[in-house]
Amino acid sequence: MLRVDVKKITALEMARCPNCSHAIDQMGKRTHCQKCNRQLTVLCISCQTNNSLLFSNCMKCDCDFRLIGVEYYSKEVAKLDFDLKEFYRLEELYKKATNLERIWRLTLPSALFLLATPCWFLSNNVWGLLLPFDLAFIGYLIIKIYGKKWATTKVKLPLEYAKHWKAISLEAKRQEVRKDEMEKQLDYYSRELSCFRQKSPDLNQT
Ligand SMILES: [Zn+2]
Ligand SMILES: [Zn+2]
Incomplete structure (x- = not known):
């Protein structure tokens, strides 16, 4: 009773x-x-x-x-951290590949154009005059079709990642937000745990 x-x-x-x-x-x-x-x-x-x-x-x-909270949120943070680190590594490769592709897109057509300019002096018909433009356009098409594949192979980024990059980076943004939340929770439970452990000797005595 x-x-x-x-x-x-x-x-x-x-x-x-x-x-x-x-x-x-x-x-x-x-x-x-x-x-x-x-x-x-x-x-x-x-x-x-x-x-x-x-x-x-x-x-x-x-x-x-309190301890369960700390353990759970540390694991979540560690998991997200691992995934995000891999994403940042791939992001670096993706940037390199994109830069490479841009450089090729600029240089290949102009190189082909310059290579064909002697036609202006050597040929005496309109087709010869148009050849530099044709070659430049072909260069542009080649990079448009194969540029991404070549660039990603060169920097060792799987082509699949490059193709789905938008979705991958969106997912990474979501993971960053989630990691922020998980870190806040982890801080909270860590604080609770250490406060309680500091207080608990007194509590046990009273
Ligand atoms: Zn419970
Ligand atoms: Zn109150």
């Missing part, structure tokens, strides 16, 4: 914000007071239960919810 009473009292105490004594009926996934925004609970990410700042383990699934 006594146990029930103790539970009731703690439940009542938890239901009021210690800062502004605002009555908290339903926390849901909220961790802060609606009125003064003071942090009241820490969410256990493995069972989605809100735990009092005084608890060392989750009241529902008994896990060390």
